[in-house]
Amino acid sequence: MEPVDIGLWGVPLAILGGAIRVSTPFIFVSLGETITERSGRINLGLEGILVFGAMAAYAIAVMTGSPWLGVLGAAGTGAVFGLFHGWICKFPKVNDIAIGIALMLFGSGLAFFFGKPFIQPSAPDLPAISLGWWSDIPQVQAALSVNVLFLIGAALAFALWWAFRHTRAGLIVRVVGDSSDAARAMGLNPDTVRLLATAVGGAFAAVGGAYLSLYYPGSWNEGISSGQGLMAVALVIFARWNPLGCFAAALLFGGAGALGPALQSVGVTQGYYLFYAAPYILTLAIMVATSSPGRSLAGAPGELSITK
Amino acid sequence: MSGQGLSAVGVEAVGMTMRFGGFTALEDVTVRVPAGSFHALLGENGAGKSTLVKCMMGFYRPTSGQMLVEDREATIDSPRDAASFGLGMVYQHFTLVPSLTGAENLVISREKVPAVIDWRRERKDLATFMETMPFRLPLDVPVRELAAGEKQKLEIVKQLYLGRRFLVLDEPTSVLTPGEAEEVLGIVRGMTEAARLTVLMISHKFPEITAFADDFTVLRKGRLTGSGKVADHDRKAMAAMMIGDQPIATLDQRKPVAPDAAPVLEVKGVKAPDRSGLKSIEIADLTIRSGEIVGIAGISGNGQKEFFEILAGQRPPETGAIAVKSKAYGASRRESRALNVRYIPEEPLRNACAPRMTVAENMAFRTFDLDSEGRPARWISAGAIRRFAADLVARFKVKTASLASPIQSLSGGNVQRAVLARELTGRVDLLIVANPCFGLDFSAVAEIRARIMKARNEGAAVLLISEDLDELLELSDRILVMSDGALVYETPIATASVQTIGEHMAGHH
Ligand SMILES: Nc1ncnc2c1ncn2[C@@H]1O[C@H](COP(=O)(O)OP(=O)(O)OP(=O)(O)O)[C@@H](O)[C@H]1O
Numbered sequence: 001m002e003p004v005d006i007g008l009w010g011v012p013l014a015i016l017g018g019a020i021r022v023s024t025p026f027i028f029v030s031l032g033e034t035i036t037e038r039s040g041r042i043n044l045g046l047e048g049i050l051v052f053g054a055m056a057a058y059a060i061a062v063m064t065g066s067p068w069l070g071v072l073g074a075a076g077t078g079a080v081f082g083l084f085h086g087w088i089c090k091f092p093k094v095n096d097i098a099i100g101i102a103l104m105l106f107g108s109g110l111a112f113f114f115g116k117p118f119i120q121p122s123a124p125d126l127p128a129i130s131l132g133w134w135s136d137i138p139q140v141q142a143a144l145s146v147n148v149l150f151l152i153g154a155a156l157a158f159a160l161w162w163a164f165r166h167t168r169a170g171l172i173v174r175v176v177g178d179s180s181d182a183a184r185a186m187g188l189n190p191d192t193v194r195l196l197a198t199a200v201g202g203a204f205a206a207v208g209g210a211y212l213s214l215y216y217p218g219s220w221n222e223g224i225s226s227g228q229g230l231m232a233v234a235l236v237i238f239a240r241w242n243p244l245g246c247f248a249a250a251l252l253f254g255g256a257g258a259l260g261p262a263l264q265s266v267g268v269t270q271g272y273y274l275f276y277a278a279p280y281i282l283t284l285a286i287m288v289a290t291s292s293p294g295r296s297l298a299g300a301p302g303e304l305s306i307t308k
Numbered sequence: 309m310s311g312q313g314l315s316a317v318g319v320e321a322v323g324m325t326m327r328f329g330g331f332t333a334l335e336d337v338t339v340r341v342p343a344g345s346f347h348a349l350l351g352e353n354g355a356g357k358s359t360l361v362k363c364m365m366g367f368y369r370p371t372s373g374q375m376l377v378e379d380r381e382a383t384i385d386s387p388r389d390a391a392s393f394g395l396g397m398v399y400q401h402f403t404l405v406p407s408l409t410g411a412e413n414l415v416i417s418r419e420k421v422p423a424v425i426d427w428r429r430e431r432k433d434l435a436t437f438m439e440t441m442p443f444r445l446p447l448d449v450p451v452r453e454l455a456a457g458e459k460q461k462l463e464i465v466k467q468l469y470l471g472r473r474f475l476v477l478d479e480p481t482s483v484l485t486p487g488e489a490e491e492v493l494g495i496v497r498g499m500t501e502a503a504r505l506t507v508l509m510i511s512h513k514f515p516e517i518t519a520f521a522d523d524f525t526v527l528r529k530g531r532l533t534g535s536g537k538v539a540d541h542d543r544k545a546m547a548a549m550m551i552g553d554q555p556i557a558t559l560d561q562r563k564p565v566a567p568d569a570a571p572v573l574e575v576k577g578v579k580a581p582d583r584s585g586l587k588s589i590e591i592a593d594l595t596i597r598s599g600e601i602v603g604i605a606g607i608s609g610n611g612q613k614e615f616f617e618i619l620a621g622q623r624p625p626e627t628g629a630i631a632v633k634s635k636a637y638g639a640s641r642r643e644s645r646a647l648n649v650r651y652i653p654e655e656p657l658r659n660a661c662a663p664r665m666t667v668a669e670n671m672a673f674r675t676f677d678l679d680s681e682g683r684p685a686r687w688i689s690a691g692a693i694r695r696f697a698a699d700l701v702a703r704f705k706v707k708t709a710s711l712a713s714p715i716q717s718l719s720g721g722n723v724q725r726a727v728l729a730r731e732l733t734g735r736v737d738l739l740i741v742a743n744p745c746f747g748l749d750f751s752a753v754a755e756i757r758a759r760i761m762k763a764r765n766e767g768a769a770v771l772l773i774s775e776d777l778d779e780l781l782e783l784s785d786r787i788l789v790m791s792d793g794a795l796v797y798e799t800p801i802a803t804a805s806v807q808t809i810g811e812h813m814a815g816h817h
C-alpha cells in the first residue's frame with residue numbers, strides 16, 4: 001500500500017505508535033525495579049541486566065530459532081544477576097547502590113564479551129499483533145502494530161498493582177520495604193524477601209532487554225541500549241512506586257520520545273532536535289510540579305537507602 | 309482468629325543472662341508471671357527491661373536462661389516460636405507498618421495468610437472481631453495517619469486478633485495522653501480479670517502501676533533487685549529497689565524573674581501550614597524573657613510539633629518574624645551558634661541524632677568543627693571528640709556499652725540524656741524543649757527537670773512545650789495553651805488552674 005498523506009495527523013499518530021513501541025522496555029524495567037524497591041532495595045544494575053538480557057535473548061533465539069525461548073532464557077539470566085545482587089547486599093555494610101553500579105558495568109561488559117559472535121547472524125523477531133486492521137491507512141496500521149510483550153507488560157502492570165494489595169506475597173514485600181523491624185517482629189526474614197524481589201526485578205529487566213534485541217530495534221549490537229535501564233529507575237520514583245504509574249510514565253516517556261522524529265517527518269526542519277530532549281524535560285517538569293519541600297516523597301518505601 | 313474462648317497462659321523466665329559483646333545487659337534474672345495476672349516490670353533507663361522481654365520473646369537469643377510456659381520448658385528461638393505458644397509483644401517503638409492500612413497490618417501478621425486475600429471476607433471477619441473490642445478503630449487508613457493513641461490501641465488489637473494469651477507491653481503509655489493511657493490499660497486490665505490474657509508491662513509511671521498491676525519485679529543494672537505484690541509495697545519501697553540509695557535530684561529554688569529582664573525570643577505574626585497542609589499554625593505574639601520558663605500546654609496534634617519545627621528551622625513560615633535577642637533568626641547553624649540557641653526536640657533519636665553514628669559523634673555535633681578557642685577547626689580530631697563525649701557521658705550519667713556504639717543501640721532514656729548533655733553544655737541563652745521526659749524513669753525525670761531549672765536560673769530563656777500538665781505546673785513561670793494552631797490562653801503560674809487550662813486545651817471556653 002502506498003503511504004497516504006495525512007498531514008499533521010501524522011504527529012499524534014507517531015506519538016501513539018512511539019508510545020507503544022518505545023515504552024515496552026521501560027515498562028518491564030520499571031515494573032521490575034518497583035518490585036525491588038518496594039522491598040526496600042535499589043538495584044541500579046538493571047541497565048547491565050537489560051543489556052545482558054538483550055544479548056542472551058538474541059543468542060538463544062539465533063541458536064534455537066525461537067524468540068520466545070530467547071525471552072525465557074533472558075528472564076533466567078536476569079534472575080541470576082538479581083540473585084547475585086541480592087546475595088551480596090545481605091552482607092553487613094554493603095551498599096546496594098554501589099553494588100548496582102558495579103553490576104551495571106559487569107552486565108554490559110559480560111554481554112559484549114559473549115555477544116561478539118551474534119552481531120552478524122539474524123534472529124527471528126517476536127510476533128506483533130495488528131490492531132490497525134480496521135483502517136486502510138498504512139500509518140495507522142503501522143502505529144497500531146502492537147508487540148505481544150507490550151500487552152504482557154500492560155497486563156503485568158495491572159496484575160502487580162492488584163497483587164500489592166490482594167496477595168500475601170505483595171503485602172510481604174510492602175512490609176519488608178517499609179519497616180525491617182516490623183518484618184522481623186512478624187518472623188519474616190527481610191534479606192530473603194529482598195533477595196527474591198531483586199531476582200524477580202532482574203528477570204523483568206532482562207525481558208525488557210529481550211524486547212530491544214528481538215523486536216525494536218530488533219538486532220544485537222553493543223549500542224543496543226540508550227540508557228533505558230537507568231531511565232526506568234528514575235521512572236519508578238516519578239511513578240511513586242505504583243505499577244500503574246510506571247505503565248503510564250513509560251507510555252508518556254515513549255510518546256514524548258517520538259515527538260522529535262514525528263515533527264521531522266512532517267517537514268519541520270528547524271529545532272526539531274530540541275524535541276528529542278522532550279522526555280527528559282517532561283520528566284523534570286512533572287517531578288518539580290509534583291514534589292514539595294514541605295513533605296517527604298509520598299509512597300516511598302521506608303527502608304530505601306535513598307529516602308532513609 | 310479471635311481471642312475468644314482462649315484463656316490466659318502463665319510464663320516464667322528462669323536465669324536469663326544476656327551479653328552484648330563484653331557488656332552484660334542482663335544477669336541471671338528470674339521472673340514468674342502466673343496466668344491471668346497483670347505484672348509490672350520496673351527499672352531505671354538502661355536497666356535491661358527491654359532486653360529481658362526481648363529475650364523472652366525470642367527476639368534476642370539469651371546467652372543463657374530458660375523459658376517455661378504453663379510450667380513446661382519451652383524452646384523459643386524466634387518471635388514465631390513465641391507466637392506458637394501464644395506469647396506476643398507490643399514493642400517500645402511501634403512495629404506497625406506505616407504505609408499499610410490497619411486491616412492490612414492485621415491480616416498480614418497472621419500465622420496463616422492465604423496466597424490471595426479475599427478482602428470482602430476478611431473485612432467481614434474483622435468487623436465481627438472488632439465487635440468484641442471495647443473501642444472502635446479506623447482500619448482502612450494507612451497507619452501513618454493514625455494518632456499515637458490509635459496506633460497503640462491497634463498494636464494491642466493486633467495481638468488479640470492473633471490470639472495471643474500472654475502479652476508484653478513495653479512502655480505502652482509513654483506516647484499516650486493520660487486519658488488514652490487510662491482507657492487502654494483499663495481495657496487490658498479487664499481482659500486479665502476475665503482470664504483471657506496475662507500481661508507483663510514495662511512502665512516508669514507509678515500511678516498506673518498502683519492502679520492496674522497485681523505484682524511487680526524490679527531490675528537494676530541488669531540484676532533482679534526486688535519483686536512482690538503491688539498492694540504490699542508503697543512507691544518509696546519500689547523506688548528504692550530501682551535506684552538503690554542514690555540521691556534524687558531536687559529542683560533549685562526558682563529565682564524571681566528580674567522586672568527588666570531582656571526579651572530573648574520574640575515571635576510576631578508567624579504563620580505556616582500544618583502537617584496536613586489543610587490547616588495553619590498562627591502565632592500572633594510571643595515573647596520570652598531571659599530567666600523565665602514559658603510552658604505551652606495542649607493536646608498533641610494542635611500544632612505544637614509544627615511550632616517547634618518553625619523555631620528549629622525545619623518548617624519555613626509563610627509570614628511573620630522571629631527574633632532572638634532582637635536579631636532576625638532563621639535557625640541556621642551559624643545563627644544558633646552565635647545566639648546560643650539550643651534545642652531538645654521530642655523523639656530525639658529521630659529529630660536530634662544520626663541513629664547509626666556513634667554516641668561520641670552524636671554528642672559532638674555542636675562542637676566537632678570548633679577548636680579549643682571556639683574558632684572553626686581545620687582538622688577534626690577524633691581524639692578530642694572522644695574526650696569531649698567521655699566527659700559528658702560521665703557528667704550526665706549516660707549508660708552506653710561504649711562511646712563507639714551506634715547511638716540507636718542505647719535505651720530510649722539514654723538517648724534522651726545524650727541529647728540533653730549535648731544541648732545543655734556551654735552557654736545557653738535560649739532553650740527550646742519539647743516533651744523532654746517521655747519514657748524516662750523517675751530519677752531521670754527529676755534530674756532533667758532540675759537541669760532545665762538550673763539553665764533558667766543561670767539566665768536562659770526557656771520555651772517548654774509539653775503534654776504533661778504536671779511538668780508544666782512544676783517548671784513554668786507562665787503557661788500558654790495551644791489549641792487548633794493558635795495560642796488561646798495565657799496565665800502566670802500563680803493563678804494557673806488545671807481546670808481552666810484543661811478547658812482551653814479541649815477547645816471550649
Ligand atoms: N543491641 C544492643 N547492642 C549493645 N548494647 C545494647 C543493645 N541493646 C541494649 N543494649 C544495652 O543494654 C542495656 C539495657 O538496655 P535496655 O534497652 O534493655 O534498657 P531498658 O531497661 O529497656 O531502658 P529504657 O527504660 O530506657 O527503655 C543498655 O545499656 C543498652 O545500651
Ligand SMILES: [Mg+2]
Pocket residue numbers: 357358359400478719720
Ligand atoms: Mg526499654
